[in-house]
Amino acid sequence: MTDVTFQAQAVDWQGLPAIALKLTQGDSALVSLQGAQVLSWVSRGEERLFLSPKAVHDGQTAIRGGIPVCFPQFNQRGPLVKHGFGRVSHWSADAALPWSEDGVQLTLRLKDSEESRAVWPHAFEALLTVQLKPGSLSVQLAVHNRGQQDLPFTAALHSYLRVPQVAQASLHGLQGLTYWDAAAAVPDTHITQQGEVRFGAETDRVYPRAADALQLQAAGQPWLEIAQDELWRETVVWNPGPVLCATLKDMEADSWQHMLCVEAAAIDAVVVVAPGQRWQAAQTLKSY
Ligand SMILES: O=P(O)(O)OC[C@H]1O[C@H](O)[C@H](O)[C@@H](O)[C@@H]1O
Secondary structure, three states, X not given: OOOOOEEEEEEEEOOEEEEEEEEOOOXXXXXXXXXXXXXXXXXXXXXXXXXXXXXOOOOOOOOOEOXXXXXXXXXXXXXOOOOOOHHHOEOEEOOOXXXXXXXXXXXXXXXXXXXXXXXXXXXXXXXXXXXXXXXXXXXXEEEEEOOOOOXXXXXXXXXXXXXXXXXXXXXXXXXXXXXXXXXXXXOOOEEEOOOOEXXXXXXXXXXXXXXXXXXXXXXXXXXXXXXXXXXXXXEEEEEOHHHHHHHOOOOOOOHHHHEEEEEEEEEXXXXXXXXXXXXXXXXXXXXX
């Protein structure tokens, strides 16, 4: 006897190919093949990811929201397009598989191509594995070096978390850690976090990974636990605030009030994967 615990279906999201995962229990996720980007995670009836109502879906532009995969470069820390070509590339999907007792797992793959080698001369396979089970979503990036030389990269899972109102949200678990403040007027500003993180003006910070999982508390929502594997050595916290948000064409003027990004990142030190070796690390979200 086989108990069916999930459904996986190829669907169209705004003209782009995507895969819809749905658990018998009710939780669901939507994953775009562009960028291997999770666009939606509904847990216990509630959408937990922010996807901009003005997100561009032309198949070439980065999609604003969900969980973009920044790879093989974070931000503008290198010669590639901002946040790397991974989020604007077409990934292929394996068949979805049962996972754990009541969940589903989906793996998407991106291999080097003539186009990628023209800008980044490395033979690689990147795998993005999404594991969905009741109350929890885990996203793992794996990078396999298929070439003869060392493979250097930086990366992040740029998770956009949806909150009803960011002014009534707080992020717990980073206190005592010293962050680099990328939004500070004075370059190279480092500040030690006091208490929880709160949002209002532009926030753009790189923290070292905390030993324990973070907790996001937002009025009108169940708590969210945010954990990241050790190889994600940094956590980026980003919210554009009203001024920067107004300049982002793919955000509504008030979108900054309904999101914050907590990004599992490997960026301060370049990751180097030896020939034939593999690097992998996950971020896991749990709703309480
Ligand atoms: O607008 P994007 O290219 O998606 O980047 C959005 C943001 O990503 C990260 O959080 C960086 O730390 C920010 O500096 C950047 O503005």
